[in-house]
Amino acid sequence: MDLESIPGVGEKTARALSELDDPERALRTGDVATIATAPGISQGRAARIARGAIRLEHDDPGGFLATDRAREVYRTVRSLLEARTVTDYAAQRLATIYPSPCRSRIAEVQAFACEALERDPDPDVLAALEGVAPLREPGDVRVRERCLATTDAERYSEAREAIPELSVEIVEDAQGLAELARGYSTVIALDESFAGVTLDGDVQVRPDALETPAEVVPERPLAFFARNRDRLQAAIAVHRAADLEAACDLAALEDGLSRLTEDGTVAGDDELDRLTTAIDDLDATASAAESVANDHLREAIREQDVTIEGSDLLSLVERGAGVDSLLSRELADEYARAVAAARDHLVDALDLDQGESEIARRAFSDEPTFPVERDEDVIGRLREELTAAKERRAGRLKRDLAADLADRREGARRLVRDALELDVELAIARFADDFACTMPTVVEPSDVEDGTAADVGFAIEGGRSPVLDEPLERIDPVDYEVSGVALLSGVNSGGKTSTLDLVASVVVLAHMGLPVPAERVRLRRFDDLHYHAKTQGTLDAGAFESTVREFADLAQGGEGSLVLVDELESITEPGASARIIAGILEALSENGATAVFVSHLADEIREMADFDVTVDGIEAVGLVDGELEVNRSPVKDHLARSTPELIVEKLAGEHDSAFYGALLEKFE
Missing domain, CATH: 3.40.50 (Rossmann fold)
Incomplete structure (x- = not known):
């Protein structure tokens, strides 16, 4: 794969991507986590690069979502999927799954989604996933x-x-x-x-x-595992909870991680801990040992009467002797005991071995002095000995642990990658469960026997729109099937727009390769989706011209398109709207497109069209306590009655008045 041929990838980015171990695999599979490890590439940008690479791989021209409303529906269903992820990675990874017109891409994601639907979103697995994130490089290790x-x-x-x-x-x-x-x-x-x-x-x-x-440099592999210890431990927990096949020996990796601290040093070794503690406590312990000796001497001096004869005192003075000489002469035994206590305290408190003890005991001289003081040179030598021993021990432990972990690095990467991918699969499974989804059948027009492209549109059974802000159990299931072009009529608030939203959601998800919110769906593979939302108010001349031009382009090249339009008549006067819509439908029908136009002018449009346009209707059964009772599934080849007609019919039935009867006859 030529990296610079990927949309949005220039020379600098291609150079960064080439530093990955296997950039083609990462790009082809949408591995956002690996792509984001390339220098200067964030996770969000990695998702965009992956989408571009996937389009390149499948020769996807893009542009399936041809209108703002179509893109809005896609963003909505994607947000519903992302809301069911645990990790940020999975949300970004879902961004690489987009609606495509390419058969190969749809089939590729369908295979992935079918496996995802077999996953069980166990709460223990979801809880374990909270600690998983893409692995981080340790940065500069010095x-x-x-x-x-x-x-x-x-x-x-x-x-x-x-x-x-x-x-x-x-x-x-x-x-x-x-x-x-x-x-x-x-x-x-x-x-x-x-x-x-x-x-x-x-x-x-x-x-x-x-x-x-x-x-x-054992610090190199150890730094990687130390920085990612928590993430790896979480990935291990995910594999165990989900009973996933692991890319490495979980017990061995877990044991290695348990011997590693966050700063990359080896934990759990008693000898290393002893040396570290001895070095840290050396100065404080030496001071405490001095205090032990001096306290002993003070107590001895208080309790003992020292008598010096005059001739002896004169002799000491003449020789310039001081307190030390007195100690040596009168308290020699007590001084020896005091120094011995200081030495023992230093050795015992630091838990020194035999060789270290020999050095430590020289820290207090046999020559009497008061107060007793440690020999700083000896303490320095002891510190050097302890430090050297610690470094030798730590070095050996690091080398041993690094040898254990170094060969597990790639396995650890796969372990985390598999856990993150599981989150993507579980999000799809949770979405499918929450919206009662099924995998659709996507039909190629050429696969239809004795038919043309116009013979295949979409057929939805038991569909429930995921974009409705209602609990699933409160949404009435909808059955709707269209081949070619159709007008959809119905009462206000009867569900016409919701039906278009359902069709758009199903088509978007199906072209993403994902399960759709319905009991059964069969649809053709469309080239693009044009969904025009209801226009608020009459358009001015410029906007009206732009809208007509857009439909003109679609009519000339719309074969394989799905066109959903909500009340186009609002763009101008009703009479002109009916003529314009009739002309658009004629062009779309001739061109082999599939289209559903919601309109209150269905009867007028049908009369003006020069072909037998299908008119479907969302029928209101009647009024119950002033509320419409509606059959949400459109009835084929049926012009639905309007709300005013239902109200007049209700009044005519309740009152014996010629006036209501005359009004009712106007609707016939």
């Missing part, structure tokens, strides 16, 4: 305590491109490598020439490092 080193400029460029998460340094020899080791916790040498060189610090010689980036 690791500052590790670096790559090489002597080769070309290798340097390769390393920067392959592993941008690490700094890459050029060195001349082993001495340069040693200098790097003093500034980084780990130095990874890329040149085999350094093999066998012994240096202080953590220096690794790995000529294959660029081929195994996950081992060198």
